């Protein structure tokens with residue numbers, strides 16, 4: 001039989017298909033395999049997983065497979081970490097996964113939403129202003145979720161669980177802001193929840209879904225760089241320190257959001273340093 005892993009514990013896998021729910025183990029050939037992930041489609045018989053099907057996407061932190069869309073939740077409190085968001089967008093673009101930026105807690109003001117619209121207009125992500133508390137714009141968000149396995153990402157306490165509860169009348173545990181100060185996350189294990197044709201991976205308070213990307217490849221995952229990069233003087237321009245760089249020129253004149261560009265340069269440098277550590 002074929003099913004999809006909806007959650008897992010130590011050598012205990014919970015799969016689901018149209019006919020029901022199954023508690024599985026990894027025996028025989030699969031024993032000791034640590035790379036069976038939430039989201040994986042598996043073949044099983046007699047309670048044992050026999051095979052993992054090829055994945056359409058994969059993230060390493062948190063480990064989830066076959067996600068088709070990411071809803072990245074942001075809020076004014078806690079303040080957004082745009083560096084994390086940029087990393088998430090790079091990983092998502094690399095894995096071919098679409099991103100919706102859900103700016104939550106709009107009952108507290110529109111400043112962050114306006115900033116996100118400015119900085120991410122060319123990023124390829126869709127941007128929605130929502131409020132779990134007031135129920136604002138949740139219909140639009142729900143529509144996005146329809147028919148796609150969606151991962152909820154975002155810092156702890158931005159309101160991921162609250163949004164799920166408000167959209168689907170569930171009662172996932174909701175933490176308070178003080179929980180993050182103590183370093184505790186409210187959601188502790190990745191879990192796929194099904195609500196009609198909406199299927200959601202609620203991940204433990206992780207800020208990003210990450211994959212590994214080479215420093216020189218990061219630029220390919222910034223859609224707003226694509227057109228101007230044809231005008232850079234040097235072929236293979238990384239848009240960081242080369243002269244006559246069109247991307248840099250547009251960032252300096254504000255036509256590419258400058259802060260997002262500067263974070264890109266930072267991301268590039270960090271990826272380079274990290275690689276050097278291992279050389």
Ligand SMILES: Nc1nc2c(ncn2[C@@H]2O[C@H](COP(=O)(O)OP(=O)(O)OP(=O)(O)O)[C@@H](O)[C@H]2O)c(=O)[nH]1
Pocket residue numbers: 104105106107108130131132133134154155156157158159160161162163173174175176177184185186187203204205206
């Ligand atoms: N004002 C306001 N507060 C909200 C809104 N949505 C959630 N909150 C509050 O934000 C806090 C965190 O909400 P959670 O839903 O637990 O956040 P989370 O992103 O699931 O957090 P983790 O599970 O730790 O990753 C709670 O105190 C919520 O009541 C909103 O739309 N407006």
Ligand SMILES: [Mg+2]
Pocket residue numbers: 160161162173174186187
């Ligand atoms: Mg949560």
Ligand SMILES: [Zn+2]
Pocket residue numbers: 229232237238239240242244245246247248
């Ligand atoms: Zn360039």
